[in-house]
Amino acid sequence: MPLNFDPYDPAVMDDPYPVYRRLQEEDPVHYSTALRSWVLTRYDDVRPSLNDPRLSADRISPYLDRISPSEREKVKTVGPMLQKWAVFMDPPDHTRMRKLLNHGFTSTALNEFRPKVEIIVERMIEQLVERGADGRNVDINSFAYHLPATVIAVMLGVPESDVEQFRAWSEDLAPFVGSATATPDKLGLAENSARAMSAYFADIIRDRRAHPPAPEDVTIIDHMIAAEEGGDTLSLAELISNCVLLLFAGHETTTNLLGNGLLALIRHPDQLQLLRDNPALAETAVEELLRYDGPVGSVARSVLEDVEIGGKTIEKGQRVFCMLNAANHDPHHFDNPGILDIRREKNRHLIFGYGIHFCVGAPLARMEAHCALPAMMRRMKAIELGDGPPVWRDSLVLRGLSELPIRFKPA
Ligand code: HEM
Secondary structure, eight states: OOOOTTTSSSSHHOOOOOHHOOOOOOOOEEEEETTEEEEESSHHHHHHHHHTEEESSHHHHHHHHHHHHHHHHTTTHHHHHHHTTTTGGOOTTTHHHHHHHHGGGOHHHHHHHHHHHHHHHHHHHHHHHHHHSSSOOOEEEHHHHHHHHHHHHTTTOOOOOGGGHHHHHHHHHHHHHOOOOTTTTTHHHHHHHHHHOOOHHHHHHHHHHOOOOOOOGOOHHHHHOOOEEEEEBHHHHHHHHHHHHHHHHHHHHHHHHHHHHHHHHHHHHHHHHHHHHOOOGGHHHHHHHHHTOSSSSSEEEESSSEEEEETEOOOTTTTEEEEHHHHHTTTTTTTTTOHHHOOOOOOOOOOOOOOOOOOOTTHHHHHHHHHHHHHHHHHHHEEEEEESOOOOOOSSBOOEEEEEEEEEEEO
């Protein structure tokens, strides 16, 4: 069979790892006609490409230049908003933005927040256990979604009662940002949600500036409002854009970590039992779950000047997908990459990226999983798949489930 990587082929969505392996062996720098882009699968190509200044993270400006004036008019809020997302910026703008953003994610800020995360985890597990108490099927996805969405909302000073509203806005924005779903009027939906989120955060920021909170109620927003680097601060538009980015980046990725991770454990009962018997393994287990079937399938870059990768020339203007889950299964870097081993020690996976764009939320995502997994093991026994198969979302950027029915016995 000739190789033409199509990430939307249902068999590939279900299990992309066999095709990743073939690509690594037969065509590691592959041109996919389905994607009209280059696809990198080897660790030694993916890692340097993530941090190569000739490969730009800015996919928004070329898009805005390419579309017609009437389309540009349709995205006049969401286009400029995405241009201010750190993840779509190149240096020197990225360097400045990232320094200011880091103020919200210092280890002191995160440590102060940990007790709140623990309380949210306990409360949500309690609700989950109640729902599944009589052996009924529960969709673990709703827990996996609500936990990170609530954590990032609380961290941003958004009331928990508005989490559902944010879910709706994020879902309207997702197809425009990179999901494959063929959504009619994706420009209109993205524009409306960007307007609504801008107005929402503008109010919160104005309010918090006017009434600075007590030290115990300080949130990421307050750290970002106060952030100052060499006399430079974030403008209101930058603050709003990056609040939307944090909200967007901060929930579905961690949702996928919990969902994909639990599925992997259910499919490997020996590893599930090992974790249940040894909660101290939570840290290496989370790293292994991030590596084994990670929440982010790919990261895209656009080529600023001709580059040679693996003996092939990739031309200026073309697009490159760095396949993170493929790189994390490269046998040159991981022993028996297809085996789930929650005690794995040499585990330098790339799921949080590499270099200047390395995920700012990585410590938060890890903290949530370190709290949630042992709590699930404590409160839920005999976890198994429920009725109906797990269903994968059709996204190239994110790898996650839309449905994961399970059954368990309350412990
Ligand atoms: C398991 C969960 C997560 C995974 C796997 C993940 C993965 C990633 C990856 C691969 C990148 C690099 C993108 C690139 O190179 O273009 C990234 C960047 C980023 N992530 Fe995460 N992420 C996760 C959770 C979070 C959370 C919880 C937050 C926020 C609270 C967050 C916020 C960000 C931001 C703001 C960036 C942009 C950083 C920059 O461009 O300098 N992420 N993430």
